[in-house]
Amino acid sequence: MRLSFRLRAAILSVALLAAFLAAWQLGTMGGGAASDIDPEYAKLMGQTAVTGKSAMPGPLDVGKVLWNHIADPFYYKGPNDQGIGTQLAYSILRVGIGFGLAVIVAVPLGFLIGLSPLFRKALDPFIQVMRPVSPLAWMPLALYTIKDSNISAVFVIFICSIWPMLVNTAFAVANVRKEWLNVARTLEVGTFRKIFRVILPAAAPTILTGMRISVSIAWLVIVAAEMLVGGTGIGYFVWNEWNNLSIANVINAILFIGVIGMLLDQLLGFLTRLVTYPE
């Protein structure tokens, strides 16, 4: 019997994962006792040198830590040792606020740019110069002017979220099909009704695509931003565990960052499909 395409893909995925885990396990396992080492030196260096075992944790070690995180994601043992769920929640909150503020600014501004060729021409040089700047370059300026590391991180998210949304909104609004605008004109539709009933629905799929790009970038940037500002968040967690030399925790954090990033992307993808119209 021929298996369905999806099932075959799933089987292949599982097989690739198993192969990867096996290679990882073998690579970090080490090869038994090394007998010709001076016992005093071996005592000093610990297992790494004695058995050839890598300092890199194996999949089983990482799995154990992962289980602990999942079993108790929100523990609090002082400000420097909080559950990974709490840290992720901080990061998601910062991204949510920064991204939300960016939506409030970028969409109306994008409409203005899209509707007015004058504004498009006038604002274009600023956008072109500001857009390629790494959002982290804003951090010192934010820290100096805002004087609050938390808000500075949110500001950096805000700055990096703006550009894709702004550019996509302006493009979508400027390129609404002429015939739909002509229909609105021949029906003597007022400006606001035209914006909300014609231009916004016509541009919505492209605007949502811009948001989707923005949220992906914001999630990339939050990790780096929190490494800089410290205190809380998944970025801080990664850096803190690096300082603790807990590679298993770092690998776990990578896994969680990936999963949350995927979920954010899928959420925006779902919203995009809601406003997409087949022609």
Added chain:
Amino acid sequence: MSQHFISVEGLKRQFPGTDKAVFEDLWFGMEKGEFVCIIGHSGCGKTTVLNILAGLDKPSAGAIIFDGKAVEGPSLDRAVVFQSHALMPWMSVLDNVLFAVQSRWPDWPKAKAVEHARKYIAMVGLSGAEAKKPSQLSGGMKQRVGIARALSIEPKTLLMDEPFSALDALTRGTLQDEVLRIRAATNLTVFMITHDVDEAILLADRIVLMTNGPGARIAEILVNTLPKDRTRETLHQQADYYPIRNHLLDFLVRRSKAFTPPAGWDARKPPHVQVGGTAGAAYSRSVAAAGAE
């Protein structure tokens, strides 16, 4: 001068960056309740004339007087049926028509507007499809919605820009019948662009013949002498049908290109031409005789 219902006076349109006008010195009038088709090759500016009439474009010179007032911009009095139907794909059939109804009568309660929209959807034979999105409709059904939307605002005139050119021949035929029926019921003034000679003969009271662009003009206006109650089925049996058709084809193939104004030409009064009568009857008899041999 503007005792006509619609009066096109010295119309000219030249696009920036070109050294010759697409058309110039166009003069013609339309009466209330009249169905006028304009026919000519691509590039003679037919669509531009319609856009200026709709208020979507501005002439470089001249003016259009509509119902006693100069056309300055779009108006709900002049509904447009677009070539590409131009339905909003995110709205259902009902919402597309409702959008127009609520533009016309913003103060109407929703229920009244919906009822009004449904009436026009029924008029084009689409009852039951109100909830469908345009993407779920065939090309012919989409254009029916386009017509329902245009009629629903109860305009003084209907402007149609090659409304059926994107449809297959069978669908086009049924929609032409539909337009005949609706027009008989409403006595609307209709201005329509077409490429299709038969469509023009079936629908129009008068056919405006435009020469090739750039610098297009009105060569003549053909008065359709076929009986008012003509139908698509019996059109080709009319004695004058072939003479009229041949006259139009001859114009499109040959004269539209070679047209030069004769002596004493007055652009303000393009000649009105009638084809057929006895000559036409004789012609179709000879065609019938040739067919019988």
